[in-house]
Amino acid sequence: SDKCWQECMDVAVQIARRAGQMVRDAVKQEKRVSTKSTPADLVTEADNQVEELIISTLRERFPSHRFIGEESSAAGEKCILTESPTWIIDPIDGTCNFVHSFPMVAVSIGFSVRKELEFGVIYHCFEETLYTARKGHGAFCNGLRLQVSKEKDVSKALILTEIGAKRDPKTLKIFSGNIEKFLSAPTHGVRIIGSSTLALCYIATGAADAYYQYGLHCWDIAAAAVIIREAGGVVIDTSGGPLDLMSRRVVAAGTQEIASFIVQQLDPISYERDDHY
Numbered sequence: 001s002d003k004c005w006q007e008c009m010d011v012a013v014q015i016a017r018r019a020g021q022m023v024r025d026a027v028k029q030e031k032r033v034s035t036k037s038t039p040a041d042l043v044t045e046a047d048n049q050v051e052e053l054i055i056s057t058l059r060e061r062f063p064s065h066r067f068i069g070e071e072s073s074a075a076g077e078k079c080i081l082t083e084s085p086t087w088i089i090d091p092i093d094g095t096c097n098f099v100h101s102f103p104m105v106a107v108s109i110g111f112s113v114r115k116e117l118e119f120g121v122i123y124h125c126f127e128e129t130l131y132t133a134r135k136g137h138g139a140f141c142n143g144l145r146l147q148v149s150k151e152k153d154v155s156k157a158l159i160l161t162e163i164g165a166k167r168d169p170k171t172l173k174i175f176s177g178n179i180e181k182f183l184s185a186p187t188h189g190v191r192i193i194g195s196s197t198l199a200l201c202y203i204a205t206g207a208a209d210a211y212y213q214y215g216l217h218c219w220d221i222a223a224a225a226v227i228i229r230e231a232g233g234v235v236i237d238t239s240g241g242p243l244d245l246m247s248r249r250v251v252a253a254g255t256q257e258i259a260s261f262i263v264q265q266l267d268p269i270s271y272e273r274d275d276h277y
């Protein structure tokens, strides 16, 4: 099976590059934008087309595998992780960026076997950078080995987060409160780039020291979790316990020290689980 998962990963890389080309073509065209769970949760025809390309290609190649995709889930397919080999796909991460041609958009493909993440592939569509990692084999960006930041001192940390789709006053108050805490900790700064998967890749490269978010989905974390861990980093639940892919929350960092600090400071925002059925 070792050889088999490597073959799957090679296919994932090819398909991520093809999907990225589709995104580069689509960004020049007029976009038809609709909303999903909230007015800030966007989807375009391109999201559906790219997901269709990825899943149909993979299904043909690996007919016994299971698929969890952002847009298939929005269309009502169940988002449940089983022991079976499962592809976890975000066709366009950073849809709002895509709509505005803000160049932080990625294709994310994760793969799990027996509920364990085996590999992750994330393609930055506009920069054409490819992030890859396979469990036990290291993390790479365009073939160069990645290493997380070794920073332990929060006062020297750059922290990334994302907003999530809920924008009601109560949620925004907690969200802003969390940012305020990290700005006054003090830290060097807090950034929001509009793509959870790319923000997580910047933890893997060491460009930032920590990431936290409430409201992301399993397809935003699956591939990135392998990439960060293989780059030597920590990916955990906001409670400090083990990551729960379906829980809609995460803390990632280069070191356990910074991860623990983030965990201690955070006020939680609750989102319905991905597997809420």
Ligand code: IPD
Binding pocket: 042, 070, 090, 092, 093, 094, 095, 096, 162, 163, 164, 165, 193, 194, 195, 196, 197, 215, 216, 217, 220
């Ligand atoms: C979203 C983006 C956004 C983050 C959300 C994600 P999508 O993914 O990464 O920055 O705040 O939590 O779901 O909808 O663009 O694929």
